[in-house]
Amino acid sequence: MSSSRVQDILADLVDVPGETVSLPDQLCVACADALPVNGVGLAFMSGADHGGAIAATDGPARTMEALQLDLGEGPCVDASRDARPVLQADLARTGPSRWPAFGPGAVGAGIAAIFAFPLQVGGIRLGVLDLYRDTVGDLDDDDLVVALAFADAATVLLLHLQGSTELGSGLHPQLSDPIEDRPEVHQATGMISVQAAVGLPEALLLLRANAYATGRPTLDAAQDVVLRRMRFAPEDDHHE
Amino acid sequence: MNREQRLARVFVELADTMVADFDAIDLLHTLTERTVSLLDVDAAGLVMADPRGRLQVLAATSHTARLLELFELQNEEGPCLDCYTSGEQVVNVDLNDAAARWPKFSTASVDAGYQSVHALPLRLRKRTLGAMNLFCSDRSTLTSDDLAVGQAMADVSTIGLLQERNVRRQEVLAEQLHTALNSRILIEQAKGVLAERAGIDVGDAFRRMRAYSRQASRPLNSIATAVIENAIAIEELQKVSEKSPG
Numbered sequence: 001m002s003s004s005r006v007q008d009i010l011a012d013l014v015d016v017p018g019e020t021v022s023l024p025d026q027l028c029v030a031c032a033d034a035l036p037v038n039g040v041g042l043a044f045m046s047g048a049d050h051g052g053a054i055a056a057t058d059g060p061a062r063t064m065e066a067l068q069l070d071l072g073e074g075p076c077v078d079a080s081r082d083a084r085p086v087l088q089a090d091l092a093r094t095g096p097s098r099w100p101a102f103g104p105g106a107v108g109a110g111i112a113a114i115f116a117f118p119l120q121v122g123g124i125r126l127g128v129l130d131l132y133r134d135t136v137g138d139l140d141d142d143d144l145v146v147a148l149a150f151a152d153a154a155t156v157l158l159l160h161l162q163g164s165t166e167l168g169s170g171l172h173p174q175l176s177d178p179i180e181d182r183p184e185v186h187q188a189t190g191m192i193s194v195q196a197a198v199g200l201p202e203a204l205l206l207l208r209a210n211a212y213a214t215g216r217p218t219l220d221a222a223q224d225v226v227l228r229r230m231r232f233a234p235e236d237d238h239h240e
Numbered sequence: 241m242n243r244e245q246r247l248a249r250v251f252v253e254l255a256d257t258m259v260a261d262f263d264a265i266d267l268l269h270t271l272t273e274r275t276v277s278l279l280d281v282d283a284a285g286l287v288m289a290d291p292r293g294r295l296q297v298l299a300a301t302s303h304t305a306r307l308l309e310l311f312e313l314q315n316e317e318g319p320c321l322d323c324y325t326s327g328e329q330v331v332n333v334d335l336n337d338a339a340a341r342w343p344k345f346s347t348a349s350v351d352a353g354y355q356s357v358h359a360l361p362l363r364l365r366k367r368t369l370g371a372m373n374l375f376c377s378d379r380s381t382l383t384s385d386d387l388a389v390g391q392a393m394a395d396v397s398t399i400g401l402l403q404e405r406n407v408r409r410q411e412v413l414a415e416q417l418h419t420a421l422n423s424r425i426l427i428e429q430a431k432g433v434l435a436e437r438a439g440i441d442v443g444d445a446f447r448r449m450r451a452y453s454r455q456a457s458r459p460l461n462s463i464a465t466a467v468i469e470n471a472i473a474i475e476e477l478q479k480v481s482e483k484s485p486g
Contacts, residue, residue: 036264084419118418122425123468144414149289181290181299183308183428187442188466190432200468223305226432226442 005146006128006178009153017060023157024055031131031150032057038113040041041065045080045125054127054161060109067105074102075116076128081123085147089138112136113169121160121179122186124200126158152178162201165233166196179204182216188222196232204233213226241276247389250274253385263459264284264420265427266450267400268299275372276301279386282354282377286397286469287311288362290421291341291414295370298401298424303443306352310345311373318345319359320371327368329391331358332381349455355379360387362401369398369417393478423461430464438474448477455480 013026021029029042039061050072053065056107068074075086078098088094092115095103106114115131121174129151131139139147160175179185193203209228210230224230241249253274257267285300285307292302314320319330319342334356338346350358358374372394374382380396382390402416427446434445449467453460466472 083422084415084417088414107368118422120422122422122427122429123278123465124429145292181294181296182312183303184305186425187426187432187435190429190434192432193429193468194433194436 003020005149006152007176008154009149010178022055024154024161027057027150027154027157028057028061031129031147032061034146034150035131035139037131037133039064041130041132042127042158043068043074043076043124043130044127044158045076050077054158060111061130063109063131064106064111064114067102067109071099071101071105073099074106075099076130077116079116079128081117083118083120085118086114087139088114090136092136107116110134114194115147117147117152119155121155121159121189121204122200124189124204126155126162126201129154134148150173154194155179159201159205177208177218179208180222182219182222184222184226185218188225189212191225192232197234201233204234223225243389246278250278258400261455262400263423263461264400265299265423266453266460268397269450270373271393271400272299272301272354272428275367275374275390278393279333279374279382280380280391281358281374281382283375285308285311285373286362286370287314287324287373288401288417288420289324291417295420296424298420303446307374307375310352310375312347313345313348314373316344317342319357320373323359323361323371324368327361327363327366329358329360329387331360333357334379337381349375353377356381358382358390360390362394362398364398364402364413367378367413369401372397423464426461426468427464430467434467434474434477438478452477452480 009030010072012030024042028042032040038141039057039059041056041061041064042054043065044054050069052069057063075088081085091103091112092107095107108229111132112135113133117129119126121130131147156175156179188207189200189204192206193200196203196206207221207225210216211218214221221230257270268286272286276282276284283301286298287295288297288298295311295315297308300307319333323330330426335346335349335354354377356376356379359371361368362370362372372390375389384388401420430449431442431445434449435442449463450460453463
């Protein structure tokens with residue numbers, strides 16, 4: 001049910017003929033439209049290091065992403081480092097003490113609440129989805145579910161952006177599938193990373209690509225790996 | 241040892257575990273193992289609803305595909321789903337009589353060798369976060385004393401899962417649960433890495449990481465990270481597991 005929501009979000013990103021806006025930008029706009037927020041930003045993160053904004057809606061979100069990048073502090077930095085969402089419903093009250101530089105800057109720019117979601121699959125840390133709002137208050141339960149669905153969709157997008165998958169023209173069909181959250185999928189990812197001598201993100205991409213190429217669910221391919229019915233060889237060509 | 245003595249020993253063990261910086265996933269595994277032995281059941285697992293409402297396994301006494309499948313099936317039907325939805329215990333269900341109630345789950349459970357099943361809620365005040373699932377290979381009935389012990393173990397699991405004392409706010413709850421769920425994925429990935437490096441199965445890989453985590457007094461998720469980053473030699477993990485009984 002909820003995975004079909006993620007699929008819908010990703011599928012909607014393709015159906016725009018002649019679209020010139022990047023997929024991450026489209027995702028930010030769709031997320032801002034679907035939720036009671038004023039702006040959405042998407043940032044690459046490597047641990048606690050802000051790797052720069054990939055996309056943001058126009059206005060305050062863009063400014064806030066730049067501010068977090070400049071200062072090296074803020075909710076997205078914490079969300080990525082601690083591997084947990086940072087939900088600040090009343091930034092004026094909690095922000096300045098937690099982020100001495102970013103907090104007052106954000107409040108001064110009219111931001112009243114920030115919700116930052118880490119885009120992670122266990123040890124795979126890709127980035128953060130930041131939601132900004134100019135009014136105080138929690139995201140309610142329904143909004144939280146929608147926000148998490150956008151975070152899942154953004155996770156899939158960033159995973160493929162990190163790999164060499166070409167995102168320029170349209171969405172690869174494989175990309176519209178959410179990452180299956182089953183123990184075997186994660187175990188297989190770990191095994192493939194050793195077999196193919198690649199990092200976990202590349203290992204997960206290899207698993208998904210194999211499943212897609214053989215026309216079966218990722219879980220089936222993962223079970224073959226865990227039961228050692230299938231192995232991945234090192235990709236020497238691609239890694240010099 | 242009688243059960244009171246064993247129970248006392250378990251609580252001492254828990255008190256020793258739940259100090260600062262303990263690892264929730266490791267604690268939950270300990271709880272499932274102790275519950276199986278205290279109640280004389282054959283398998284146990286803890287499932288928790290993720291923020292999207294899907295039931296995810298956080299800990300189980302066995303990691304066979306068959307048992308994992310039984311937890312997964314309960315996203316459609318089964319005692320954990322009923323327990324999670326109602327917030328009430330679902331206990332002493334004879335799987336041979338449950339074909340109408342849970343057609344797929346009862347068949348798969350009987351095929352896996354189980355005859356009866358139980359689910360106890362993981363409760364946080366008025367909310368239900370998930371369930372502790374117990375399986376019996378014979379048609380044993382849990383007494384009210386058994387259920388009191390089982391529910392106490394389920395309640396300790398909830399406390400272990402929510403490491404911050406004040407979880408009144410929905411936000412803090414969402415943050416906490418996310419951490420537990422991501423930590424679970426990290427451990428699965430590390431199991432795969434170690435299994436492949438050491439040429440062992442994923443169950444053995446998990447036992448080695450746990451044994452090492454205890455011996456080194458470091459949280460399981462930090463050991464998992466070290467395994468993924470290749471910052472611990474396989475031989476180190478091997479040594480510990482040879483010394484440790486299980």
